[in-house]
Amino acid sequence: MNSTASSLFYTPPDSYWGQFDEISKYNVHLNVFERLWAAWYAFMQNDVLATGILSFVMHELVYFGRSIPWMIIDRISYFNKYKIQNQKIPTLREQWKCAQLVLLSHFTVELPQIWLFHPMAQYFGMETGVPFPKFLTIAYQIAVFFVLEDTWHYWSHRALHWGPLYKRIHKIHHQYSAPFGLAAEYASPIEVMVLGFGTIAPPILVCAVTGNLHILTMYIWIVCRLFQAIDAHSGYEFPWSLHHFLPFWAGAEHHDVHHERFIGNYSSSFRWWDYLLDTESGPEAAKKRRERRLAKDAKKVQ
Template structure:
């Protein structure tokens, strides 16, 4: 522990950029003091709100939500009605594309997203990875391992770069929605399509988004796409909340576009639509946090954090996000008697008898790095006892020799 602390300090000293982004580490003692005097309910409220705000920023959606809220409060009905109000009063080229005032929207989207990303993201990072670092066995999915300071910096740089791309895109959508929104199928009057649809669309949008992102994710794990795009996101074998946006810009913008398909195809009220989007992003943050969160009783579809943490530790398995049935349905759910690694593609792994002895041995070591407390009833579902794998080590050695 002393050596690790020393090496962390040495790395921090060497890298001035790392000093800059580690504000929470520097303010730790002051933050701890403030935190210690807060009552428990307030602490819970702060940490939950932090995840919620962070979720609204990871793809810049906060500015789109703000625009729709504004239109709702101004009594907008559908987007068509608004277009008629704008068309006579604007003349610039941007205005002809219904993008009047685009510069302001882009600046606001980027500045706002970065402010939330660094301040709230920094707070979440402090709360787990600095304040409770020494008690990792109580809360961390992989308690023995942390990202190196260089990888922490790497994920923040990659995450911030992708955040720039998606925030600019969200800024364009927000501007377009504010000016006209023509072509968008978003509506504002709650009962425009009936109350049944107002509620039912929550499930429809959720299932559509989750199933399509399962497939996009799975396809990005095909060898060529993985090596050229998605491997970047898998640089982080022990993900943190900052890993959630640390993906290749091509991949993240593609996923964002697919998530937005409902707003140009079916009538959706902006409020339930963005409730689903923000819920998905909240779970994305928790899934990448590396913290052993468990889903609540009212989320029977939702996997625990360890599900996606396993995905980062073992690569080509558990491709789903918020509904784990997709993996069970398609045979990509992690199984105890299968071995998974970065070199074994397509999500099915290999049998214990099919891999060389050294691969099986390193898999056993990897499994032992997992925290049993991250699983239900504190029972490690994938731990292999010697009697379960020993014979294969002997057989596989003979086979490979």
């Protein structure tokens, strides 16, 4: 009986769970997530392959996992009152067509880059082992990434609205004047690489300068960035949307106007670049701009 039970729960030492058991025996100071992480790399026996598979699977799960709830919300009439352009609900046909291009881009443009990520990370000294960094270290590094990415996104996105670049590259992304979550990465391969550089470069830069960055921080950052991009394209404005609590946060209300009017609101996460450089878009921004102009003209008359 005991031997039968043992055989049922036996894990071969060269299996993933066998590696997990072995690591757990001699690394009791590690938490369960760190053991799971270490077991994955020990099981794969190839760091490039281990990072590549983990990165790509994580990206796909997060991207579509976050997009599907918005697709469901689009089909529920109750939420229509929160839709910014509520006369433009994407059809299933539109969403399927969008998903096809996004998947094509993921497998032909993003997958090769993801596969090259581990060698690049190692070249710049990014840590991949255990233990994981402290929570505060992860938090402040991701805050820095958000600021740097937003700056890159503002200027590169604004450049993509220059006539020739818009026509040849960025126009694809603006096919949907009323965006939806799945369309966050609906773009030409060139745009995916240009704007994607803003996501990858800040961590690499921080790692090269400080010599202190763990790939786990990179993963959490990418998850946060995907959530931000998908939510900004969701097309929904709720009373609990983040910008009501953080006025400098952009969000769907900010980006939806950009898709509707095809100009202004170039930032990704924050509003300050558009505010400082007077590229805010929408009725409120136009009203403020007009009031400033009238006040300036009044001073000249005096």
